[in-house]
Amino acid sequence: xxxxIQMGEYFRRGFLEPSGKQPALFDWIFSTDxxxxxxxxxxxxxxxxxxxxxxxxxIRLELIAPGRTIVGPQIYNALFTLxxxxxxxxxxxxGVPAAFxxxxxxxQIGARDVAFPRLNLLSWWLYIFGAIMAxxxxxxxxxxxxxxxxxxxxxAGETTTNVSLAxxxxxxxxxxxxxxxxxxxxxxxxxxxxxxxxxxxxLFIWSLYATAWVQVLxxxxxxxxLVLILSERVLGLGLFDAARGGDPLMYxxxxxxxxxxxxxxxxxxxxxxxxxxxxxxxxRPIFGYWFVAASSIAIAAAGSLVWGHHMFVSGMSDTAVLVxxxxxxxxxxxxxxxxxxWVATLYGGSIRLDAPMLFALTFVLLFSIGGLTxxxxxxxxxxxxxxxxxxxxxxxxxxxxxxxxxxxxxxxHYWFPKFFGRMYNNRxxxxxxxxxxxxxxxxxxxxxxxxxxxxxxxxxxxLPQFTHLNQIATIGSWILALGMALMAVxxxxxxxxxxxxxxxxxxxxxxxxxxxxxPPPENFEELPQVSHGPYDLKRAGEA
Amino acid sequence: MHNHSQHCGAMRQLIVIWGLLLVLTGVTVGISRxxxxxxxxxAALGIxxxxxxxxxxxxMHLKEEGRAIGISLLVALATLATFIGxxxxxxxxx
Numbered sequence: 001x002x003x004x005i006q007m008g009e010y011f012r013r014g015f016l017e018p019s020g021k022q023p024a025l026f027d028w029i030f031s032t033d034x035x036x037x038x039x040x041x042x043x044x045x046x047x048x049x050x051x052x053x054x055x056x057x058x059i060r061l062e063l064i065a066p067g068r069t070i071v072g073p074q075i076y077n078a079l080f081t082l083x084x085x086x087x088x089x090x091x092x093x094x095g096v097p098a099a100f101x102x103x104x105x106x107x108q109i110g111a112r113d114v115a116f117p118r119l120n121l122l123s124w125w126l127y128i129f130g131a132i133m134a135x136x137x138x139x140x141x142x143x144x145x146x147x148x149x150x151x152x153x154x155x156a157g158e159t160t161t162n163v164s165l166a167x168x169x170x171x172x173x174x175x176x177x178x179x180x181x182x183x184x185x186x187x188x189x190x191x192x193x194x195x196x197x198x199x200x201x202x203l204f205i206w207s208l209y210a211t212a213w214v215q216v217l218x219x220x221x222x223x224x225x226l227v228l229i230l231s232e233r234v235l236g237l238g239l240f241d242a243a244r245g246g247d248p249l250m251y252x253x254x255x256x257x258x259x260x261x262x263x264x265x266x267x268x269x270x271x272x273x274x275x276x277x278x279x280x281x282x283x284r285p286i287f288g289y290w291f292v293a294a295s296s297i298a299i300a301a302a303g304s305l306v307w308g309h310h311m312f313v314s315g316m317s318d319t320a321v322l323v324x325x326x327x328x329x330x331x332x333x334x335x336x337x338x339x340x341x342w343v344a345t346l347y348g349g350s351i352r353l354d355a356p357m358l359f360a361l362t363f364v365l366l367f368s369i370g371g372l373t374x375x376x377x378x379x380x381x382x383x384x385x386x387x388x389x390x391x392x393x394x395x396x397x398x399x400x401x402x403x404x405x406x407x408x409x410x411x412x413h414y415w416f417p418k419f420f421g422r423m424y425n426n427r428x429x430x431x432x433x434x435x436x437x438x439x440x441x442x443x444x445x446x447x448x449x450x451x452x453x454x455x456x457x458x459x460x461x462x463l464p465q466f467t468h469l470n471q472i473a474t475i476g477s478w479i480l481a482l483g484m485a486l487m488a489v490x491x492x493x494x495x496x497x498x499x500x501x502x503x504x505x506x507x508x509x510x511x512x513x514x515x516x517x518x519p520p521p522e523n524f525e526e527l528p529q530v531s532h533g534p535y536d537l538k539r540a541g542e543a
Numbered sequence: 544m545h546n547h548s549q550h551c552g553a554m555r556q557l558i559v560i561w562g563l564l565l566v567l568t569g570v571t572v573g574i575s576r577x578x579x580x581x582x583x584x585x586a587a588l589g590i591x592x593x594x595x596x597x598x599x600x601x602x603m604h605l606k607e608e609g610r611a612i613g614i615s616l617l618v619a620l621a622t623l624a625t626f627i628g629x630x631x632x633x634x635x636x637x
Binding site: 189216217257320324 | 611618619622625626629630632633634635636637
């Protein structure tokens with residue numbers, strides 16, 4: 001006997017309604033609906049984020065005092081390696097594009113799905129298999145990998161820990177990323193609704209488009225690099241061994257040729273999220289649409305040419321240091337274009353400080369701090385002073401977590417009512433946000449200061465004069481965790497008991513807000529005829 | 544009859560390309576024995592690119608595809624060339 005469904009209930013649950021033809025779990029894990037795949041990614045990514053954050057808390061707890069506190073050096077090395085691998089490959093790279101991109105891309109361009117729905121499901125499965133492989137490296141023979149997420153050779157070729165399995169897991173994860181990128185490029189080119197011209201494309205889609213090209217062009221280089229690590233470990237080729245005619249620096253080149261552009265895979269979609277939220281909550285069209293759109297492409301292009309700034313003290317040639325330093329400074333230009341345009345959008349607006357806007361504005365602040373400290377690292381002379389210190393750790397957490405992470409939370413609060421048809425408690429969300437901002441800055445600003453004083457990264461022990469700042473950072477990590485727990489509880493409560501909302505609670509003008517919340521299975525009964533731009537707020541709710 | 548002659552033409556073309564690839568392989572080996580300094584690597588890369596282009600255009604039928612596929616491939620190749628080129632700011636001046 002099938003469940004009797006009231007019509008009202010059916011429409012309210014939209015694509016979340018079980019098919020009734022197979023077990024509910026199969027409805028999800030074999031679904032080719034981009035919205036379900038987006039949510040599969042969202043749930044998996046949030047789970048891995050919780051694991052990565054717990055490991056991060058353990059790392060901070062170890063550093064609360066000099067000497068051994070809770071773990072010894074070997075486990076400490078494993079902890080920071082896993083924290084890096086999980087946060088980079090399982091959380092921040094797929095975070096916004098795979099979860100929010102999958103859900104929103106077809107909705108925002110007026111399509112019924114992505115171009116290759118089955119490939120889309122395959123990419124989620126690859127993500128899960130890759131994740132299982134990378135994480136099972138923890139428990140296999142030889143012990144957890146201890147190389148850092150960068151797997152630098154020659155050490156990664158020699159260590160007896162379980163590096164091979166972790167590397168193969170990351171290799172598989174890379175394919176998931178490439179397939180998502182290919183799918184997005186094709187979908188954006190081929191499946192836009194009538195009237196959805198390039199100049200009417202939401203800026204989130206522009207950022208996904210730029211990111212997809214980086215995913216397709218740069219990720220294969222990571223794949224090759226990982227294969228070379230495996231060949232070194234299994235066959236002992238000596239490609240990177242100077243004594244046998246190899247070049248140890250070539251590994252660093254190959255690794256960073258992917259891994260620096262990967263930074264932009266991590267941060268471009270978050271920038272797209274912020275470009276969506278600010279106009280809606282300032283009630284003003286985005287300032288300089290084409291500048292913001294083109295700056296996404298410019299960041300993707302220029303950002304792919306700056307990898308050498310990770311290698312200033314590696315013994316690379318001075319000419320290369322000069323060239324890469326110059327190129328690094330060039331990336332700051334399109335990044336600044338975005339920040340200035342966001343601020344200009346706010347100017348004279350009727351600003352509403354709901355949770356999504358608070359998170360988005362925090363992104364602008366924290367990303368600016370992260371970006372400006374990046375220039376300290378991009379400049380060769382100052383780089384030498386702070387290279388491989390906690391300053392670098394603080395800097396990239398400002399860009400990746402303060403930028404990518406906070407935009408992920410902004411997206412979660414902005415599109416939550418669209419995904420689930422329910423609204424969370426805004427007051428609790430604001431408290432969570434405030435707690436997180438305080439905890440975040442205590443944690444990572446202290447790291448930058450202690451790094452300036454000379455504390456190296458990746459050491460489980462430190463000199464007594466660094467104790468005070470490390471204690472502040474660890475206390476900050478507890479406050480940050482408290483804020484994140486409050487945010488998670490608030491959203492989980494809303495999932496079950498939140499107030500039902502209509503199609504367009506924020507009065508936004510992009511296409512996803514013209515369909516019911518949650519959207520029906522195939523998004524649009526009839527494909528929309530788009531007649532206005534994405535930030536024409538006077539025509540919010542119309543196609 | 545028409546199909547047969549078309550087939551023969553295509554076959555002939557493939558054999559010519561195969562011959563060209565063999566010649567270029569010989570040139571690669573020959574050039575590696577001359578000492579041209581930094582030019583050695585450019586010659587090797589240039590010939591390899593030429594050979595890859597022949598394979599992609601004829602054996603993989605890029606010649607018969609639309610413009611979008613060709614442009615996508617060129618973007619990928621240009622990216623790869625840029626990555627290799629920038630790496631040479633290190634390798635050549637070390």
